Amino acid sequence: MAINLEIKYAILSLVILVFGATPIANIARGVFTQISAPFLYGFVSIARATHNEWSFWANLRGIQQNNTVLEDKVAELSEKIVRLSEVTNENNLLRDGLKIKQAVPNLNPVLATVLGFSGGEGFDNGFIVNAGADMGVLVGDIVSYKDIVVGIVLEVISKSSVIEPTTSPNLKIAAKIARTGATGVVSGDFGTQLKITGLLPQDDVVAGDIVATSSLNENIPEGLLLGTIGNVLPNPQAIQKEATVKMLLDLTKLDKLIIWTQP
Amino acid sequence: MDTTLIKIPLLAFVCTIVQFSFLSFFGYFGWHPDLLFVLIFLFSFNAPRESFYLFSFWVGLFVDLLSTGRFGLITLSYEVAGIALFFYLRQFSFGILQKVIGFAALWFILKVAVLKLIGGGEIFLTKSLLDMLISSLFIFPALYISRTFFKNKEFGTKKGIQLKLGG
Numbered sequence: 001m002a003i004n005l006e007i008k009y010a011i012l013s014l015v016i017l018v019f020g021a022t023p024i025a026n027i028a029r030g031v032f033t034q035i036s037a038p039f040l041y042g043f044v045s046i047a048r049a050t051h052n053e054w055s056f057w058a059n060l061r062g063i064q065q066n067n068t069v070l071e072d073k074v075a076e077l078s079e080k081i082v083r084l085s086e087v088t089n090e091n092n093l094l095r096d097g098l099k100i101k102q103a104v105p106n107l108n109p110v111l112a113t114v115l116g117f118s119g120g121e122g123f124d125n126g127f128i129v130n131a132g133a134d135m136g137v138l139v140g141d142i143v144s145y146k147d148i149v150v151g152i153v154l155e156v157i158s159k160s161s162v163i164e165p166t167t168s169p170n171l172k173i174a175a176k177i178a179r180t181g182a183t184g185v186v187s188g189d190f191g192t193q194l195k196i197t198g199l200l201p202q203d204d205v206v207a208g209d210i211v212a213t214s215s216l217n218e219n220i221p222e223g224l225l226l227g228t229i230g231n232v233l234p235n236p237q238a239i240q241k242e243a244t245v246k247m248l249l250d251l252t253k254l255d256k257l258i259i260w261t262q263p
Numbered sequence: 264m265d266t267t268l269i270k271i272p273l274l275a276f277v278c279t280i281v282q283f284s285f286l287s288f289f290g291y292f293g294w295h296p297d298l299l300f301v302l303i304f305l306f307s308f309n310a311p312r313e314s315f316y317l318f319s320f321w322v323g324l325f326v327d328l329l330s331t332g333r334f335g336l337i338t339l340s341y342e343v344a345g346i347a348l349f350f351y352l353r354q355f356s357f358g359i360l361q362k363v364i365g366f367a368a369l370w371f372i373l374k375v376a377v378l379k380l381i382g383g384g385e386i387f388l389t390k391s392l393l394d395m396l397i398s399s400l401f402i403f404p405a406l407y408i409s410r411t412f413f414k415n416k417e418f419g420t421k422k423g424i425q426l427k428l429g430g
Binding site for chain 2: 005006009010012013014016017018019020021025026028029032033036039040041042043044046047048050051054
């Protein structure tokens with residue numbers, strides 16, 4: 001009988017439903033869960049791995065697009081950081097240079113960027129900077145980095161200038177030992193370092209003494225730093241005493257300078 | 264010993280486990296493909312009556328065992344829906360599209376009716392209907408695959424309770 005089969009399965013289902021009302025159903029569920037747990041776990045592990053792989057490939061284009069956007073943002077932010085860093089450096093440079101402004105109020109600072117290096121008679125590490133006559137720069141103007149003397153403007157054209165560094169033997173700057181007030185003349189020595197000459201034999205000069213500009217210079221304010229005493233050259237017979245002066249800066253690494261222009 | 268009586272519950276067990284584990288990971292906005300629904304439809308085409316009822320029964324029972332709620336309710340709903348669908352598909356000579364639509368509608372109505380009337384539980388009608396409609400779409404590729412790759416592959420040995428996977 002065809003109908004019997006349907007009735008048989010319907011009754012079987014109803015029996016299961018009635019069986020579900022007894023506490024044994026929960027036990028059956030518990031046992032079945034225990035049996036199926038390893039299979040479920042196995043399939044879940046496979047599914048998770050497959051899903052992760054699928055998600056990776058499905059999101060690859062999105063990740064690529066995000067990556068491009070992020071790269072653009074990183075480039076933009078890096079550019080901003082570089083600009084901010086440059087502005088900060090310029091601000092620090094100008095702030096530190098205020099000492100000169102206070103000493104000589106009539107001098108005006110002009111910020112200049114080093115464009116390259118130039119040689120000259122007796123020196124080979126002069127600077128070419130991007131400030132020239134258009135900005136009021138004149139030959140003989142003092143050039144500093146913070147409150148450290150870097151050189152003197154040697155040549156001026158409309159848009160740029162050449163600066164003779166303190167390491168040039170041609171440049172002679174009246175200087176004094178800050179600790180004792182002993183005076184001398186600082187000039188370049190072989191184009192790479194400085195030396196101070198004209199010190200009296202009885203002057204108290206020791207290594208590490210700070211050397212600064214004296215009031216005897218025509219265009220250079222007093223008290224600007226030149227360097228520190230390195231070695232005092234021993235020459236008992238000499239009338240005057242000499243000493244090497246250690247530079248406070250590596251001139252080749254400078255990228256911004258201040259030119260102090262006359263009003 | 265008739266191995267079909269072991270193979271059909273085994274197949275139902277594997278399908279239920281896959282549905283509850285593997286396919287849970289491949290949902291889309293809360294919807295998951297209903298493998299059991301698609302398989303019951305496929306078997307309803309060619310399987311002998313008893314094999315089909317046996318498969319529906321075991322699938323319902325395994326779903327019940329892995330679910331919470333009133334035990335036996337899903338078994339009954341699968342069996343009632345299975346019996347009705349078997350008659351619907353065998354008695355009327357519709358085209359495949361009508362069969363699928365009718366199957367999905369009957370399946371939905373009977374399952375909801377049993378769960379609601381006997382179980383009295385809360386049924387999310389819109390979601391259930393949407394699940395059913397989306398799952399119905401999977402019937403077509405499944406039917407194509409079964410007819411292409413499993414043609415005349417019989418699942419079972421005993422005449423009368425064997426499952427033919429493809430027509």
